[in-house]
Amino acid sequence: MLWFIGIGITGPDSLSLRARQIISECDIVYFEQFTSPIKEQNSYEIRSIVKGEFRLGPRWLVEDGREILDAARGKKVALLSYGDPYIATTHIELRVRAVLEGIQTDTVHASSAITSLIGECGLHYYKVGRTVTIMSGIRPSTAYYTIFENLKLGSHTVVLLEYNQNRGFFLSPVEAFKSLLEEEREQVRKVVSDSLYAIVASRIGFEDQKITAGKISSLLDKDFGKAPHTIVIPGTLHFTESDALKALAECADMPEENTPKIEKISAQMMRKYVPMVRRALEQIAPHYSDAKEFAGVLENADLYIRDAERFFEQGKDELAILSIGYADGLVDALRIAKGIEPEMNS
Amino acid sequence: MLWFIGIGITGPDSLSLRARQIISECDIVYFEQFTSPIKEQNSYEIRSIVKGEFRLGPRWLVEDGREILDAARGKKVALLSYGDPYIATTHIELRVRAVLEGIQTDTVHASSAITSLIGECGLHYYKVGRTVTIMSGIRPSTAYYTIFENLKLGSHTVVLLEYNQNRGFFLSPVEAFKSLLEEEREQVRKVVSDSLYAIVASRIGFEDQKITAGKISSLLDKDFGKAPHTIVIPGTLHFTESDALKALAECADMPEENTPKIEKISAQMMRKYVPMVRRALEQIAPHYSDAKEFAGVLENADLYIRDAERFFEQGKDELAILSIGYADGLVDALRIAKGIEPEMNS
Numbered sequence: 001m002l003w004f005i006g007i008g009i010t011g012p013d014s015l016s017l018r019a020r021q022i023i024s025e026c027d028i029v030y031f032e033q034f035t036s037p038i039k040e041q042n043s044y045e046i047r048s049i050v051k052g053e054f055r056l057g058p059r060w061l062v063e064d065g066r067e068i069l070d071a072a073r074g075k076k077v078a079l080l081s082y083g084d085p086y087i088a089t090t091h092i093e094l095r096v097r098a099v100l101e102g103i104q105t106d107t108v109h110a111s112s113a114i115t116s117l118i119g120e121c122g123l124h125y126y127k128v129g130r131t132v133t134i135m136s137g138i139r140p141s142t143a144y145y146t147i148f149e150n151l152k153l154g155s156h157t158v159v160l161l162e163y164n165q166n167r168g169f170f171l172s173p174v175e176a177f178k179s180l181l182e183e184e185r186e187q188v189r190k191v192v193s194d195s196l197y198a199i200v201a202s203r204i205g206f207e208d209q210k211i212t213a214g215k216i217s218s219l220l221d222k223d224f225g226k227a228p229h230t231i232v233i234p235g236t237l238h239f240t241e242s243d244a245l246k247a248l249a250e251c252a253d254m255p256e257e258n259t260p261k262i263e264k265i266s267a268q269m270m271r272k273y274v275p276m277v278r279r280a281l282e283q284i285a286p287h288y289s290d291a292k293e294f295a296g297v298l299e300n301a302d303l304y305i306r307d308a309e310r311f312f313e314q315g316k317d318e319l320a321i322l323s324i325g326y327a328d329g330l331v332d333a334l335r336i337a338k339g340i341e342p343e344m345n346s
Numbered sequence: 347m348l349w350f351i352g353i354g355i356t357g358p359d360s361l362s363l364r365a366r367q368i369i370s371e372c373d374i375v376y377f378e379q380f381t382s383p384i385k386e387q388n389s390y391e392i393r394s395i396v397k398g399e400f401r402l403g404p405r406w407l408v409e410d411g412r413e414i415l416d417a418a419r420g421k422k423v424a425l426l427s428y429g430d431p432y433i434a435t436t437h438i439e440l441r442v443r444a445v446l447e448g449i450q451t452d453t454v455h456a457s458s459a460i461t462s463l464i465g466e467c468g469l470h471y472y473k474v475g476r477t478v479t480i481m482s483g484i485r486p487s488t489a490y491y492t493i494f495e496n497l498k499l500g501s502h503t504v505v506l507l508e509y510n511q512n513r514g515f516f517l518s519p520v521e522a523f524k525s526l527l528e529e530e531r532e533q534v535r536k537v538v539s540d541s542l543y544a545i546v547a548s549r550i551g552f553e554d555q556k557i558t559a560g561k562i563s564s565l566l567d568k569d570f571g572k573a574p575h576t577i578v579i580p581g582t583l584h585f586t587e588s589d590a591l592k593a594l595a596e597c598a599d600m601p602e603e604n605t606p607k608i609e610k611i612s613a614q615m616m617r618k619y620v621p622m623v624r625r626a627l628e629q630i631a632p633h634y635s636d637a638k639e640f641a642g643v644l645e646n647a648d649l650y651i652r653d654a655e656r657f658f659e660q661g662k663d664e665l666a667i668l669s670i671g672y673a674d675g676l677v678d679a680l681r682i683a684k685g686i687e688p689e690m691n692s
Contacts, residue, residue: 016361
């Protein structure tokens with residue numbers, strides 16, 4: 001029998017009676033500490049509940065898994081971890097191996113920092129998009145891209161920061177911001193700037209929990225205190241979310257939506273090409289005033305510019321781009337024929 | 347003092363010692379039951395912990411909030427709810443009002459069904475995108491659109507199903523699937539079909555919890571048993587996620603990724619327009635073999651078709667569409683001038 005037991009975000013005092021009962025009945029209790037840091041004090045408290053054998057579960061032991069599975073074949077074994085057990089995919093993989101080997105498994109779910117921090121920031125849980133992690137020394141291109149995609153949809157992004165148990169290392173929020181700003185200089189999609197609004201959730205569940213919010217420019221010289229920290233990049237903000245942030249966080253700047261600050265590539269294109277093609281059309285029309293066979297081309301160009309605008313308003317971005325590209329092609333064919341430099345290459 | 351206390355997903359036996367202590371010390375304990383159903387038995391167990399006054403907290407009372415805030419001004423008050431308290435935005439709003447009125451607040455976080463079910467299905471938590479709800483009698487266009495956007499990014503979508511406490515009503519998974527299929531007939535973006543792979547997580551945290559998975563066609567005649575149920579539409583599946591699903595769920599069909607089944611609008615356009623414009627170019631070229639002034643137009647059209655293909659391979663979808671639209675415009679200008687029906691309207 002193999003139990004996966006989450007101890008929640010506040011340590012052993014968030015263990016339920018049921019969890020305590022199960023732990024006390026287990027022959028061997030492994031305490032996993034590599035997915036999240038555990039206070040020394042908590043470790044003592046856990047030991048006091050254990051009546052069987054207490055063992056620490058470092059990363060290699062849990063990932064290898066054989067010792068735990070061997071033990072669970074004949075004995076009652078529990079694997080304890082911080083937060084909810086299955087946020088860490090390592091635990092899911094171990095459970096699946098146990099199931100496939102015919103070992104009975106069960107779970108005690110618990111509060112998770114990643115879930116709790118959303119509410120503690122006053123944000124709406126359903127608006128959270130895909131989660132990312134930033135690691136030191138690795139370009140945060142996935143984080144950058146995910147933030148961009150989430151922002152386009154108005155979603156919030158939870159940005160987890162590297163934790164390395166062996167080295168006792170936490171990536172600081174400031175280092176994460178700097179690496180995102182650096183990534184912007186590479187990608188140039190205008191996603192991350194000094195004025196991006198960010199939230200830093202520090203020590204969620206601890207007594208000295210703190211939420212700090214502001215533009216990145218205001219956060220770069222902040223001291224957020226001890227780890228762990230998590231960053232949230234909000235997308236759109238419902239007024240109740242803004243109000244909640246103001247009440248629950250220390251705001252260096254008033255809450256601001258990030259979604260309106262980014263511009264979809266389609267919007268950038270429309271802003272550039274619609275006036276450009278319209279101008280080119282006006283310029284070329286007089287050259288063909290006597291060429292009746294080209295009157296249809298001029299008419300169509302005008303129609304497709306309007307179509308592009310209409311499609312874009314309707315949220316049909318791809319059709320809008322196709323239409324403005326088509327109108328541009330119609331106009332440029334006439335320009336090229338008259339030896340006028342085509343607009344598209346400008 | 348106002349406490350927000352989550353009782354987790356398995357009922358009062360998941361309450362921690364700390365939560366029990368706090369509840370027993372409160373003068374008034376409100377038990378909120380409208381965000382999730384609570385078993386009658388659980389209600390009795392909660393009452394047995396309460397030493398002060400026990401009151402039920404229906405929706406109108408919590409949303410109005412004045413009675414609770416009035417009480418919390420002078421007394422110790424707790425609001426108990428199923429799962430984690432701040433998944434429900436109503437609770438965040440009440441907390442913010444308390445903070446603004448100078449009432450001290452604190453929180454006991456707990457396990458949440460919405461977090462737990464991801465791990466119970468064997469899916470990776472960080473890959474979950476924005477969450478949606480399907481309501482009976484309302485077109486699920488937001489759910490449809492969100493599933494589409496999540497699938498494009500390879501993300502999983504958690505689809506919550508309507509729960510109405512007053513009417514004792516739960517929307518069934520089968521009804522939700524039917525309404526999504528109906529929405530597909532309206533939207534025609536090829537997102538939801540009989541072959542979309544879906545997971546139904548039933549009664550998460552209850553003793554008779556069950557995970558069922560399969561193509562929608564295989565799930566439409568399934569009896570999922572008692573509510574609550576939640577649907578998950580997986581995006582891409584890491585092999586450990588597929589393996590976990592096979593081990594943890596009753597699979598009517600082997601796990602399948604949904605992301606490769608959908609086609610981005612840009613991909614649909616490229617598949618249609620690249621061969622079409624190329625054909626049109628070949629067809630019109632002989633008509634202009636003697637018109638040197640149009641040689642540049644033909645050359646440019648050929649170049650931009652190739653650009654479109656190259657941009658699309660590079661993931662620059664918007665530029666690809668703009669380029670193929672432009673090439674189409676160049677070619678059609680020549681066709682229109684010769685009185686040949688333009689391709690774009692076909």
